[in-house]
Amino acid sequence: MLLNPAIMALVLVLIVVCSMLMLASGFAIQVLRHWDIESGSERQLGLERRTYLISTLLIWAFSFELMSLLLFIYNAESMSGQFVGAMCATGVLNVNGWGWPTLFLKMAVFFSGAVWLALNYLDNQGYDYPVVKQKYRLLLAILPLLFAEFILQLLYFTNMDPDVITSCCGTLFSSQAEGVAAEVSGLPPRNMMLVFMLIGVIVIVNGLRVALRGRGSWLFALLGGTAFVVALMSIVSFVSLYIYEHPHHHCPFCILKSGHDYVGYILYVPLFIAAALAMSVGALSSWREKPSLTLTVNRVVPRLSSIAVIFFALFYLAAGWSVWASNLTMAEVW
Amino acid sequence: MMWLFLRKQKHLIDYTLSSLLRRMGKSLGLLAVYTLIVFMLASVTLFTHALRKEAGLMLQASPEIIVQRMQAGRHALIPADYLQRIGRLRGVTQKEGRLWGYYYDPAVKANYTIMTAGQVAAPLTEIIIGTGIARARGLAVGDYLTLRSQNGEAFSFEIAALLDEKSELVSADLLLMSPQVFRRLFNVPEGFYTDLVLSVRNPREVRKVVEKLTLLLPDTRPILREEVLRTYDSVFSWRQGILFVLLTGSILAFVSFAWDKASGLSAEERREIGILKAVGWETADVMRMKFWEGMIISLSAFMIGYLAAYAHVFYASASLFEPVLKGWAVLYPQFRLTPFVDGLQLATLLFFTVLPYIVATIIPIWRTSITDPDAVMR
Numbered sequence: 001m002l003l004n005p006a007i008m009a010l011v012l013v014l015i016v017v018c019s020m021l022m023l024a025s026g027f028a029i030q031v032l033r034h035w036d037i038e039s040g041s042e043r044q045l046g047l048e049r050r051t052y053l054i055s056t057l058l059i060w061a062f063s064f065e066l067m068s069l070l071l072f073i074y075n076a077e078s079m080s081g082q083f084v085g086a087m088c089a090t091g092v093l094n095v096n097g098w099g100w101p102t103l104f105l106k107m108a109v110f111f112s113g114a115v116w117l118a119l120n121y122l123d124n125q126g127y128d129y130p131v132v133k134q135k136y137r138l139l140l141a142i143l144p145l146l147f148a149e150f151i152l153q154l155l156y157f158t159n160m161d162p163d164v165i166t167s168c169c170g171t172l173f174s175s176q177a178e179g180v181a182a183e184v185s186g187l188p189p190r191n192m193m194l195v196f197m198l199i200g201v202i203v204i205v206n207g208l209r210v211a212l213r214g215r216g217s218w219l220f221a222l223l224g225g226t227a228f229v230v231a232l233m234s235i236v237s238f239v240s241l242y243i244y245e246h247p248h249h250h251c252p253f254c255i256l257k258s259g260h261d262y263v264g265y266i267l268y269v270p271l272f273i274a275a276a277l278a279m280s281v282g283a284l285s286s287w288r289e290k291p292s293l294t295l296t297v298n299r300v301v302p303r304l305s306s307i308a309v310i311f312f313a314l315f316y317l318a319a320g321w322s323v324w325a326s327n328l329t330m331a332e333v334w
Numbered sequence: 335m336m337w338l339f340l341r342k343q344k345h346l347i348d349y350t351l352s353s354l355l356r357r358m359g360k361s362l363g364l365l366a367v368y369t370l371i372v373f374m375l376a377s378v379t380l381f382t383h384a385l386r387k388e389a390g391l392m393l394q395a396s397p398e399i400i401v402q403r404m405q406a407g408r409h410a411l412i413p414a415d416y417l418q419r420i421g422r423l424r425g426v427t428q429k430e431g432r433l434w435g436y437y438y439d440p441a442v443k444a445n446y447t448i449m450t451a452g453q454v455a456a457p458l459t460e461i462i463i464g465t466g467i468a469r470a471r472g473l474a475v476g477d478y479l480t481l482r483s484q485n486g487e488a489f490s491f492e493i494a495a496l497l498d499e500k501s502e503l504v505s506a507d508l509l510l511m512s513p514q515v516f517r518r519l520f521n522v523p524e525g526f527y528t529d530l531v532l533s534v535r536n537p538r539e540v541r542k543v544v545e546k547l548t549l550l551l552p553d554t555r556p557i558l559r560e561e562v563l564r565t566y567d568s569v570f571s572w573r574q575g576i577l578f579v580l581l582t583g584s585i586l587a588f589v590s591f592a593w594d595k596a597s598g599l600s601a602e603e604r605r606e607i608g609i610l611k612a613v614g615w616e617t618a619d620v621m622r623m624k625f626w627e628g629m630i631i632s633l634s635a636f637m638i639g640y641l642a643a644y645a646h647v648f649y650a651s652a653s654l655f656e657p658v659l660k661g662w663a664v665l666y667p668q669f670r671l672t673p674f675v676d677g678l679q680l681a682t683l684l685f686f687t688v689l690p691y692i693v694a695t696i697i698p699i700w701r702t703s704i705t706d707p708d709a710v711m712r
Binding site: 004006008009020052067070078081 | 560677703
């Protein structure tokens with residue numbers, strides 16, 4: 001299966017990103033050991049010069065990573081024709097045991113990359129490189145995640161066997177089956193709807209509070225993460241039902257298909273952006289005490305959280321619209 | 335704030351464009367090579383994808399299950415009473431026997447595919463042929479074509495009609511005749527068919543029907559339409575992958591070329607950057623400028639290359655890669671593919687062309703941007 005062009009592209013991207021991050025990690029170790037902003041030594045000057053290179057490298061690396069997440073899902077979706085029993089990305093991810101872990105790792109790397117980029121931006125705003133060590137420590141923590149992603153993805157693609165009959169969304173996301181996916185599908189939709197709406201209101205109100213008053217950023221990050229998880233569960237539990245207009249089809253990937261007007265992208269893209277922004281807000285706000293950053297943090301945190309609120313609102317509007325405009329009526333049943 | 339940012343980028347792009355125009359020769363050289371790379375990869379992608387789509391569309395109308403009898407591992411004629419033995423299978427909406435085969439014509443050294451069409455060519459002496467055969471033999475409607483039967487008899491047929499050119503991809507080498515003549519020509523006894531076809535309305539029932547068939551008729555081999563489709567899908571992406579691997583060499587050459595171009599600055603460019611830094615540009619500004627330079631070149635090359643590939647594939651029938659991707663035959667159909675542009679293919683292509691370019695130029699760009707003004711202007 002490695003000779004499929006999209007798979008080749010995905011492997012290529014991760015090789016490139018891994019080598020970029022390895023290069024950056026070498027630099028990160030040097031920074032952690034020798035960085036001394038007070039010193040005017042040649043080594044320190046060299047390090048300061050190289051920070052430009054490294055942050056450019058990493059901005060690209062994390063953008064490539066984001067694109068590879070999109071391509072990964074898109075590719076899984078389009079490969080569904082090549083496996084017995086696969087009708088959408090679910091079936092293709094189920095072809096062997098490595099598909100789902102790869103997807104989750106990709107998401108983890110995406111979010112940590114977003115937080116890193118926010119820290120990097122903050123670092124560039126202060127004249128004395130205030131968070132340089134912390135940001136490179138975070139980078140060293142991301143590296144193993146990335147390696148794991150690379151290995152899992154390679155295992156996933158090399159172990160794809162077209163003869164295996166995979167089980168698709170109909171079996172995985174059904175309330176009768178076993179496992180996490182089935183548990184999520186089997187969640188009582190009525191309660192799920194309430195939780196979904198409640199957390200939506202809380203996260204938006206809290207985001208507005210951060211945007212206007214600049215207080216409660218950590219709570220916002222926490223709520224953003226929770227809202228993200230709840231939103232994914234809700235999509236499986238009831239939003240998808242309304243989109244398919246079918247009381248038993250819970251698949252979170254079929255909504256990406258043209259037959260449902262690509263509504264999945266309108267749901268997922270704002271949701272991912274909003275969650276990444278909310279987490280970045282939390283990461284940034286803890287640097288308010290640094291004298292060289294107070295101004296920047298006070299300027300950037302409200303702005304980022306208002307953008308996060310806009311994207312959260314977009315997501316909730318899209319989800320609400322999907323339920324509202326659907327021909328499926330479950331009000332009496334649930 | 336946002337406006338300020340956008341305005342700054344706009345001025346940077348303005349500056350980059352004028353500096354690119356000043357170094358026309360060098361920029362054009364890079365653009366040409368870049369475009370060529372995109373053109374080659376895009377041609378492969380567009381062509382294979384269109385072929386795959388075409389195959390899928392074609393098979394849409396074919397029956398869901400084909401049943402062939404196997405004898406000692408070879409495809410053998412299937413007795414007509416197998417149709418009765420199958421009986422009524424739940425889910426099967428239609429079942430019938432087919433007669434078809436190949437005929438080698440020594441005159442043009444080509445194989446014709448002969449099928450029977452009960453209703454279409456009713457008169458015994460008339461046949462309908464595909465445009466490929468008509469071209470190879472120089473035949474028109476009303477002409478006669480002679481075929482020799484298995485025991486040496488010659489049969490003359492009048493050509494009643496030509497098959498529609500639109501279906502040429504499948505019908506170039508096709509010859510339709512009546513079943514009675516087919517049996518005489520190839521010595522196929524009454525009561526036997528080449529294979530059986532079954533239509534199943536619900537795609538989810540196909541596998542169950544096949545399971546029952548293998549129990550009922552153990553000496554047969556059912557072929558599923560979805561299996562054929564899947565094979566096409568994999569084969570085409572595999573062929574595309576092979577070509578991509580072969581083209582990796584040229585991508586690598588391009589990468590080192592781009593690296594070289596980006597790091598080998600002329601004295602004049604060095605001075606330009608020195609002056610920029612002397613008038614107050616920061617390292618980050620120079621890098622941003624260089625970033626826009628890369629973007630302008632990449633996007634132009636990508637668009638020109640992709641459009642050229644589009645023209646190459648859909649208007650010139652991909653003349654450069656045809657033999658590799660399509661296969662080869664005497665009676666090869668002449669066809670124009672229906673244009674398909676697919677998001678996944680586009681994204682893959684971007685990863686194969688723009689990504690290597692960006693990666694190759696990051697380090698040289700940084701080297702350029704940290705130049706000290708006094709070092710170059712002295």
